[in-house]
Amino acid sequence: MDTYEIKFRVNGNDETLGVRGDETLLRALRRIGYVEVKLSCEGGDCGACAILLDGVAVNACLMFAAQADGSEVTTVRGIGTEDDLHPVQEQLIEKGGVQCGFCTPGIVVSAKALLDENAAPTREDIQRGLAGNLCRCTGYKKIFESVSAAARQMTEGGDS
Amino acid sequence: MEFLRAGSVDEALAAARDGAAFVAGGTNLVPDVLFGRKKIARAVDISRLDELRYIEEADGKIRIGALATVTDLLDSELIRDAASPLYESALEFAGPLVRNRASVAGNLMDASPAADLAPPLLAQDAVVELASAEGERALPLSEFFLDYRKTAARPEELMTAIVIEPLGAEDRCAYYKLQLRRAMAIAVLGVAVALRMNGSVCADAAISLGAVAAVPYRAHAAEGHLRGREIAEAEIEAAAAAAAESARPIDDVRASAAYRKKMCGVLVRRLLRKALGMTQGVVA
Numbered sequence: 001m002d003t004y005e006i007k008f009r010v011n012g013n014d015e016t017l018g019v020r021g022d023e024t025l026l027r028a029l030r031r032i033g034y035v036e037v038k039l040s041c042e043g044g045d046c047g048a049c050a051i052l053l054d055g056v057a058v059n060a061c062l063m064f065a066a067q068a069d070g071s072e073v074t075t076v077r078g079i080g081t082e083d084d085l086h087p088v089q090e091q092l093i094e095k096g097g098v099q100c101g102f103c104t105p106g107i108v109v110s111a112k113a114l115l116d117e118n119a120a121p122t123r124e125d126i127q128r129g130l131a132g133n134l135c136r137c138t139g140y141k142k143i144f145e146s147v148s149a150a151a152r153q154m155t156e157g158g159d160s
Numbered sequence: 161m162e163f164l165r166a167g168s169v170d171e172a173l174a175a176a177r178d179g180a181a182f183v184a185g186g187t188n189l190v191p192d193v194l195f196g197r198k199k200i201a202r203a204v205d206i207s208r209l210d211e212l213r214y215i216e217e218a219d220g221k222i223r224i225g226a227l228a229t230v231t232d233l234l235d236s237e238l239i240r241d242a243a244s245p246l247y248e249s250a251l252e253f254a255g256p257l258v259r260n261r262a263s264v265a266g267n268l269m270d271a272s273p274a275a276d277l278a279p280p281l282l283a284q285d286a287v288v289e290l291a292s293a294e295g296e297r298a299l300p301l302s303e304f305f306l307d308y309r310k311t312a313a314r315p316e317e318l319m320t321a322i323v324i325e326p327l328g329a330e331d332r333c334a335y336y337k338l339q340l341r342r343a344m345a346i347a348v349l350g351v352a353v354a355l356r357m358n359g360s361v362c363a364d365a366a367i368s369l370g371a372v373a374a375v376p377y378r379a380h381a382a383e384g385h386l387r388g389r390e391i392a393e394a395e396i397e398a399a400a401a402a403a404a405e406s407a408r409p410i411d412d413v414r415a416s417a418a419y420r421k422k423m424c425g426v427l428v429r430r431l432l433r434k435a436l437g438m439t440q441g442v443v444a
Contacts, residue, residue: 132255
């Protein structure tokens, strides 16, 4: 079995690991401990494994780990900390946008990517921005409200 | 599986000489490998070949680099202005996480009958450029799809660009993807129409259909009812009927064959009306 040594940064940590050619980035990340990147459909349908790859939101299950060699990966843990939450994380808690929580890491990644590009999204912008993320608990209403509130918090500032 | 990252197009072509699968965004290929739908001995990663990632106007045509992503289509004013059916198909393509990785060439190379980008590209007379270590060639997209998931590309050939004819300010066009939900859905039916206008006369007509046959295709018989004519109700009805007649759909989990065939006529009628600004009865 061919293995390859790859290097990338995850949430600011330098990581070096050996991967099989056909190992997905999702499986490699989880294998070295980044289990906040959730393994669910593995077909790109659910968005639970969303990460930022060099700042762009993508599904970690849809690429080979070796393709990420030399890249900068940001998981949900690299977006805010427990002491200093990102407004999206803060508002998901505030508005009850979390139930079982399994989809939440991916939702946070997609929402952050959306708000980085669009500071004042409409409801439709938010729906489209989260179109690749499935939630089977909340029915999305509270998630959309959370993202909308986070956008307001970020533009008004100060009250976080 | 052997993995090799190509540092240049030439390196990719050399690596593919003895057979390989090119992987760009990976959104189709990676799960196909993971779930055993495809067995690959060697993958050649082309995702870092930035020279294949561009959208530009050249010699009166629009050139789309093979590695332009679906998100790149949405970020391009050129595509929005001069290829609006393609722009609209990109809006309905999967979701942002997939659009950020999926390449235009990958959508064509995957050769799904339901490939979202195929009908709008066919409607603008797309030509695909293929390269191998032996040389380059170009062929119309309409000749590229041979059969269900079969293309004219040889195993060692890399798609490098897709070239389309821009739509002018006078031209009329429309696109619709019939789907069970507005995101992450495989098309029940994809339809694009593009009418090149010369005053009130339709100088050239393109109607293309996806997900209703083994390959996406141009509905030539339907187009024949429009080309060279002033389009009124009778021409629209004839084109819609011919489009439905041309369809050879299958029954699957998304829709029955009979429904798809009927909707071919319905959507072609709606889109022609919409393109021509005939408000009555427009739903799509």
